[in-house]
Amino acid sequence: MNAPAPGVPQRRRGTNLPKMGDFNQAVILDSIRRSEEGLSRVELAALAGLAAQTVSNICRRLLDSGLIVEAGKDGSGPGKPRTILRLNPKGMYAVGVHIDPALTSYALLDAVGTVLFSVDEATELGIDPAQAVANMGTRILSVIEQSGVPFGRIAGVGVATPGPVDAASGTVVSPPHMPGWTRVPLRDILAETTGLTVVVEKDVTASAVAELWAWSGHAAANFVFVYIGTGIGAGLVLNDEVVRGSSGNVGEIGHIITDPDGPLCDCGRRGCVKVTCMPETVVGLAREAGVLPAHPVGEPAPALADELAAVARAAAEGEPSAVEILDNSARRMAGAVSVLTNLLDVDCVVFGGPFWPALAPVYLSKVPALVAALSVTTCVHSVEIAGTRLTSGEEAFGAACLVLEKSFNASAEQLLLDAKA
Ligand SMILES: [Zn+2]
Known part of the structure; x- marks a missing residue:
């Protein structure tokens, strides 16, 4: 049982072990996100390889938190009509920041990747890098305010920066063309200034994440x-x-x-x-x-x-x-x-x-x-x-996708993290 329907690409499957709730939730969310038409609970159970009760519990949690919505019924198959579940675009938002030696771009995305607000500004290279990053934090807060979305629905901030990076500490090491930016604790300064979860990645990795998002x-x-x-x-x-x-x-x-x-x-x-x-x-x-x-x-x-x-x-x-x-x-x-x-x-x-x-x-x-x-x-x-499927100028979109990726993608790495929890 629980085999994917013929013709449906095999996705990463869930696990029915206890303590894997977050991983399973990500599997379910990701399956719903990838489906243009939405999915029923029965389809989700088959796709994710999870027990019907597990899927039902997770969907209840996701509905309660507003991340998904019920979007009508599908009565085309045998049996009673099935309720279709879709991602709620307003369920969460992500901010992306792309730092380039010349320009810093900001974008705010909803849960399905629609850019709701974006702005470019000159990167401040003539001042203390820590101050420049703190100023970016203030700008992020004003981007959120200008977009009008509720602050409590912001899942986090993704930052794409020229490499090399020290991903573990969220530090920019010494990018070319950015004099003085030697070991700048980007993640910690932005987290402190904004009060939000911050993910820092090399710009090329953020582009790959955005590309993957576009391949959905x-x-x-x-x-x-x-x-x-x-x-x-x-x-x-x-x-x-x-x-x-x-x-x-x-x-x-x-x-x-x-x-x-x-x-x-x-x-x-x-x-x-x-x-x-x-x-x-x-x-x-x-x-x-x-x-x-x-x-x-x-x-x-x-x-x-x-x-x-x-x-x-x-x-x-x-x-x-x-x-x-x-x-x-x-x-x-x-x-x-x-x-x-x-x-x-x-x-x-x-x-x-x-x-x-x-x-x-x-x-x-x-x-x-x-x-x-x-x-x-x-x-x-x-x-x-x-x-690329993305047009130029969408680097900040890629940075925001870092946050969406973390929320939706059930990675092997996350499974290990959940198992340790
Ligand atoms: Zn060389």
């Missing part, structure tokens, strides 16, 4: 998320769970060597992907080749994203040097990505990050065949190369 309803997800920003990093999702590593710093792929004779990297070696494929290198090569005009001395340099977009436009128009530069970049990126697909046996590589939109046309046309040729698993299954 698909079969078990196995993918690498490759983030192309000022640096290049990866997030990892295996079997529907975001992998974080022992300190929350999984995915530091920048030093994968893609060209042994390439430009020097800060690690002392040559041709690391973070150098060969970073937008600055592509733009620099384009300028050397005359694709971009040299910018006059004394004038401020144009924005990197604009220059990269200009190279991409030139390549789309067939300008030979631009085509060659971007093709080489795609080839090197494919080389780095195939190291990941071979190591991890994922079935998809998702690209994203602020510079992705400019690179997308060339990468999406070149990288799939290159990765297929280099991936050992190609003889067993294809490796899809895709662009």
Whole structure:
């Protein structure tokens, strides 16, 4: 009994052992969240592998707390009509904060991931980092107030920050381009200022969580998320769970060597992907080749994203040097990505990050065949190369998803935590 219905993807199943209430609750909530039409208690019991009475008790608790609602009856099957349960969008909310050296973005989401409020502000780099973080806390409180949602329904604050992080202590260690931010206790300062639970993760991990959130309803997800920003990093999702590593710093792929004779990297070696494929290198090569005009001395340099977009436009128009530069970049990126697909046996590589939109046309046309040729698993299954489902500017959305993920995802890690409780 309790087998999933045919055609229903196998999800993580619950356990009927005592003291596993929170884990089971997360399994039930996650199943309801993933179902567009809502689910009955009978369907939930089958999906989660739980006894009918256990499901009934959990649903009663979730209804009482307002996290789910009864949404009509389904009378299509045999027997008496079943009450359909759905997530209550107003049942809880999450705040996301994305810290970037230039901008700090804030977003407030409801329980189904709808952004209700968002705002961007310049990151305060000229002042004491602890004070800058305390100011973020004050801003979070004003975001909640401006959104009009009840404070008591805020499940927490998710913060996405440039790595490296010390996830255990919620500390930002020393992110590049953020001078003075050496071991800043981000989580503790924000928790103190806001009185809310705060989760801190590396920005790339938050993006992977957001991507996973956007994949909701698909079969078990196995993918690498490759983030192309000022640096290049990866997030990892295996079997529907975001992998974080022992300190929350999984995915530091920048030093994968893609060209042994390439430009020097800060690690002392040559041709690391973070150098060969970073937008600055592509733009620099384009300028050397005359694709971009040299910018006059004394004038401020144009924005990197604009220059990269200009190279991409030139390549789309067939300008030979631009085509060659971007093709080489795609080839090197494919080389780095195939190291990941071979190591991890994922079935998809998702690209994203602020510079992705400019690179997308060339990468999406070149990288799939290159990765297929280099991936050992190609003889067993294809490796899809895709662009992010999230549009740029949604980094704070990803940060808020960290909170929703913690509330909904029944992870093996959580099962262990519950067992210890
Ligand atoms: Zn390197």
